[in-house]
Amino acid sequence: MTLLRHLAVAIVVAVVLALISIQIGSYRDYQMAEVAAYVVAVAGLTLLIGLSGQISVGNGAFMAVGGYGGALLMIHLNWPLELVLLASVVIAAVAGAIFGIAAARLRGPYLAGATLMLAVALPTLADQYAGVFGGDQGLSVSINTPAFLGATFPPTRWLAWVTCAAALIALVLLANLGRSRIGRSWRAVRDDEVAASLAGLNVARLQILAFVVSAACAGLGGTLLAVVSGIVAPGAYTLTLSIGLLTAAVVGGLGSLAGAVWGSLVLVLVPSYLTNVAASHGLSGAASSSVPIAAYGVVLIIVMLVFPAGIQGGLRRLFGPAAPAAAVPINVLRRRRPASEHQKEGTT
């Protein structure tokens, strides 16, 4: 039943997005595609942190795994896009499983440290094996707009359709997963590992599974982003990207898929809007390129001050039913404390 409801919502959203994409200009379509690519990656991360209670500062690296994997399949084997997207999910999932097995032994800041290492180290492989990965210059990827749409169909609209479709499918699957037995088990593990384990749940396996799911999403997001920007290069997958994903998940509202959408919108639109504002006020050179970064930081601080549970949490508080049910407070990142403190955290 849940599946049907989610599907129905997705179809309605798909129609609305298609209509929007026709109304807005080419550049907005391009940004829509960018947002959709980020949504997939952020959704995986928000599930990992919000539901299973693990943290990753390295999901940008899994995006790189997916992006490079997809690019290599497109360039060398000429696989069609839908197969490439599926394959990138599998490739990143395998990478996530390998890393997740190691990560399941780590907690809190140690897990964050390990994933941080991944984010820093992995992109440099592209330079180490420049023959395969194209070094700093990267590999260029491009997709063609299908002929049946006609020669005048804007290529960016097709990009927006492809990425939004992929993002919606991913979101439907994630939404179901979150409400399934696995999702409930993740929450149990998040809230109290000992209790979950006593209840017969295999904590390590559940945590690895959460890592695999989040890596798979990052992989898909990475390939989508590669298709959108037309290139995979190490410069795209720096630590900044991983932190950006984390920021988007937190700002949107941890554990909430709608929050992932809000977070991705902030991630893409705020810097671009601020760059335009800076440029139109005649700031030149280094000044106009630094202002957006600073202003972006200010925006993040304000959002967190006003909506400590993220944008989605704030919206729920403003418009929704009384209890902020789904949005998880940021302190899931901490190791669980005894139940008495729990109570306090839950009510604030």
Added chain:
Amino acid sequence: MRTPHRSVLAAVAGVAVVALMAAGCGSSGSGSSASGSKSALTASAPGITASTITIGSHQPLTGVAAPGYDEIAPASNAYFQYVNAHGGIYGRKIVYKFLNDQYDPTITSTVVHQLVLQDNVYAIFDGLGTPTHLAVVKYLNSSKVPDVFVASGCECWNDPSTYPDTFGWQIDYVREGKILGAYIKQHFPGKKVGYFYQDDEFGQDGVKGLNYEIPKSQVVAAESYNPTVTNVAPQVTALKAAGAQVVVSFSVPAFTALLRLNSLKLNFSPQLVVSDVGSDPITLAGLLESFAKQGGATVSGNALTQGIITDGYLPSLGETSNSWIKLMTMIHSKYLSKYPMDGNVAYGIAVGYTFVQAMLKAGRNPTRQDLINAINGGLPQGVSVAPYAYSSSDHNGITGAYMAVIKNGALSPIGPVQVTDTSPTGAITTYTGGQPTAPASGIPSP
């Protein structure tokens, strides 16, 4: 939320265009008796209105490649301001929008999409960098956006059948490598030569040109660097260990400086031969001093650049009586005095001049294809010491350069202008054509 904002903007823009067109009609009405053949200015292509030509670019305004190169686009813009103040291009003013890509190919892709799709530019002009521009060259050509005078000497821009809308400008790295290589072969016979180059098409093209001229037996080491990794000590150690007596560097200025400082630290003092792109004396001296300061040392930038051999394809800044240098100095002092008058400023003004040449040739109401056709038809030699290669089958720019040495922080020519081609066996010959003097107005004649 943005829609009303945009529609207000559109309305304002619409009113402005109508007003300008009315004004334009008024003036052309009164002027038509003087020159009857002049047609009204129309919005003949994306980015062209009756009163403006909007062009865009991606530039490293911050990041590893920013030192020095961040002056180029403002310098081009200064020349455009000069042209705008003196009648513009057939009356249209040039609006130049350059965005920061931090020398990161992924950001290049984003900003170029923004320029083409949102800002609706007529052309991408002087997009800077080999790895960065490679990320967008396919997109620009499939969208039929003129991609003129890329600020990189990669041979990759010369591929008219695949990239009909892309043109190089500065001397390509293969030609430059050949000219530098021939000099080394002649003046350092039998000496051990080491290469230091950026590990992408920029460095690889340069090495290709060098290898066409320098005997293989003379080359004892070839070390590459990655522009995101600022530790080049391993490469410099390897060059020293190989006993290199001459080190040829195809590097951006920051890495030329790092090479020099690391050599100093290792007490390694080979003769440095540096590609034009990485050898501007003023930029280098500044970088050397600031890098040394970060490391807690004090050096004299000019002392460390003394004796570096390089090449130049624009008149040397030291020739103060040269008409082009006079023009550049005038524009610099009028519009750009916050920057030093260095090679990067000269570059920006020179490439801006070339763009104006091409736009004037493209006609009063040009389409995008008109600009491509104009350049394919060849451009007269102007600001560069050697002629352009432009034709429908050759999209390389400047075809020659002179050898020079850095003396007291300035470039001093040590040889005649030499021209060559990009083939392995093509001869290097002395160019006797000279250089035309700059137009008195400072603006090329159509």
